[in-house]
Amino acid sequence: MQFDTDIFAQFDKKWALLTAGGKEKFNTMTISWGGLGTLWGKPVATVYVRESRYTHEFMDREDYFTVSFYPESCRRTLGVLGSKSGRDMDKMHASGLTPKQAGKTMTFEEAEVTLVCRKLFRQKLDTASMPKDIAEKFYEGQSDHDMFIGEVVEILR
Template sequence: MEFNTDIFAQYNKKWALLTAGDNDSFNTMTISWGGLGTLWNKPVATTYVRTSRYTHEFLDNNDYFTVSFFPEEYKKQLGVLGSKSGRDMDKIHDSGLTPKSVDGSVTFEEAEVTLLCKKLMRQRLEPSSMNPEIAKQFYEGEAEHDMYIGEVVEIL
């Protein structure tokens, strides 16, 4: 497996979709926080999801998830998928993107690159353990994030 990219820009500048579930029932959300690296001698992708997000339920209930990166021309669609909830509407249909089944999860035909990840762990980010300025800026009155680490088992 090989993925040559600017890892700092990949999440922050390009954005991505985090998707969990299968063709029958899945949800996706736009993410801009994440990381790529090595942990436990495995290539991993790390992502962070607020406990209040609908996608959180799918991550907890499935063994696989995908992180999909898109060309710049899809920023509008990713904006919709990051601002609307799949609890309230069929945001996938409204986005115009085409879901595509991959081993144990879902990605989209329009994605440039998809990382298929096997979930290895979930851990709550506790504001009490953070720098107080960060805790205040990101968590005062907001739901906490869970960190999900997944082994990258395939790059599509």
């Protein structure tokens, strides 16, 4: 597996979609926090999902998820998918993206690259262990994030 990219810009500047669930029922959300690397001798993707997000339910329940990256032409769509909840609307049809099965989970045809991940680990971020300025800026009055680590089992292009 090979994925050549500017890893710092990939999440922060380009954003990504995190998708979990199967063909019959899945949800996706835009993410700009994440990381790629090696852990426990495996290639991994790390993503962060607030407990309040609908996608969190899917991440808890499912064994697989995808992290997919898109061309700049999809930027507006990713903005909508990051600001609307699948609890309140049918984001899949409203987005204009084309769902596509990726192993035991889902991605979208428009993705430039999709990382198919097998969930290895989940842990709540402890705001009491964070620097105070970060905890205040990102968590005051908001739900906490859970960190999910997944083994990258396939890269789709």
